[in-house]
Amino acid sequence: MFNIILFGPPGSGKGTQSEQLVAKYNLKHLSTGDLLRGEIAAATPLGIEAKKLMDAGQLVPDEVVVGMISSALDANPQVSGFLFDGFPRTTAQAESLDKLLKLKGGEIGIVLALEVKEEELIKRLLNRGLSSGRSDDTNEEVIKNRIVEYNNKTAAVAKHYAAQNKVQQIPGEGSVEEIFGLLSKAIDAEISA
Ligand code: ADP
Numbered sequence: 001m002f003n004i005i006l007f008g009p010p011g012s013g014k015g016t017q018s019e020q021l022v023a024k025y026n027l028k029h030l031s032t033g034d035l036l037r038g039e040i041a042a043a044t045p046l047g048i049e050a051k052k053l054m055d056a057g058q059l060v061p062d063e064v065v066v067g068m069i070s071s072a073l074d075a076n077p078q079v080s081g082f083l084f085d086g087f088p089r090t091t092a093q094a095e096s097l098d099k100l101l102k103l104k105g106g107e108i109g110i111v112l113a114l115e116v117k118e119e120e121l122i123k124r125l126l127n128r129g130l131s132s133g134r135s136d137d138t139n140e141e142v143i144k145n146r147i148v149e150y151n152n153k154t155a156a157v158a159k160h161y162a163a164q165n166k167v168q169q170i171p172g173e174g175s176v177e178e179i180f181g182l183l184s185k186a187i188d189a190e191i192s193a
Contacts, residue, residue, distance in 0.1 A: 001106045002027075002081040002191060005088070006183075007158060008114030009150045010143070011121035011128070012172045013179060017114070018085045020180050025187065028076050031085040032065045035072070037134075054136055057145030059089055059153060066096045073100055081109075090153045094160045110190045111161040112183055114172035118147060 004027065006014045015031065022029040036054065039047030050060045069087060076082070088094040101107050116124075122143055129137030136142050161167050168186045172179060 001079075001104075002109045003084070003101060003106055004081065004187065005084045005108055005111040005161070006114070007111050007167075008172060009116065009118075009121055009154075010146045011125040012114040012116045013124075013176070014085045014114065016176055017180060017183055018083055020176075021183060021187075022083050024184065025081065025083075027081045027083040028072075028079040029083050029085060030069060030072050030087065032060075032068060032087040032089075033085075035068050036060060036065075055142065057136060057142040057149065059149050062090055062092045062096070065089070066093060066100075069097065070100055073104065088157050089150075091156045091160050094157050108161065108164075108166055110187060111158065111167045112186060113158055113167055113169050114179070115169055116172040120173060121147060 002025070004021070004025075006018055006021070008014055015033075018029050018031065021027065036047070036050045040051045040054075041047070046064060050064065053060050065087060069084075073082070084097070088097050098107070122140065125137050125143045125146075126140065128134070129139075136146065158167055168190075170179065170182050170186065
């Protein structure tokens with residue numbers, strides 16, 4: 001099992017690159033943002049609570065997202081690996097993920113950290129908001145809050161995995177194909193190492 005974390009701030013291109021990576025490497029894509037939007041669409045109690053936080057650009061509580069990931073791991077026992085997108089977003093989530101994977105005899109193989117300037121992130125998210133139907137992408141205040149949450153809580157996740165020597169920084173500005181090429185190269189080198 002080869003598990004990947006695609007890491008980076010909101011708007012860094014994780015969703016776009018994830019779609020191509022899961023196809024190329026035959027991985028199961030686990031995006032907590034997508035799972036939460038699924039709960040919102042189904043109007044579950046979890047979705048209704050999560051929506052309030054997401055619309056304010058704040059993180060959903062760790063136990064909620066860890067619970068969703070734990071269920072998703074159990075529901076996919078046969079896969080050749082997972083691609084985590086938008087998770088873990090706090091050190092506590094990273095610690096929980098490491099434990100859950102260990103219980104299954106696995107671990108994180110590589111953390112690919114996409115790097116994009118803040119100015120470019122805001123531009124991309126506002127642009128995505130024009131067509132995505134995502135309410136958290138239309139308001140610049142909410143976008144800035146999400147970047148603040150990233151800097152305050154999520155950036156530490158890279159430190160957690162840097163201590164395990166697993167992080168590779170990847171420039172996230174350029175064409176989708178160029179960035180995909182860089183991500184693939186890093187994965188191939190790690191798989192054959
Ligand atoms: P983006 O990367 O553009 O912020 P996501 O779809 O990953 O988009 O996340 C949207 C929102 O969902 C976040 O702003 C947050 O409120 C919530 N969310 C997603 N994943 C997590 C997580 N792992 N922990 C806490 N909240 C999360």
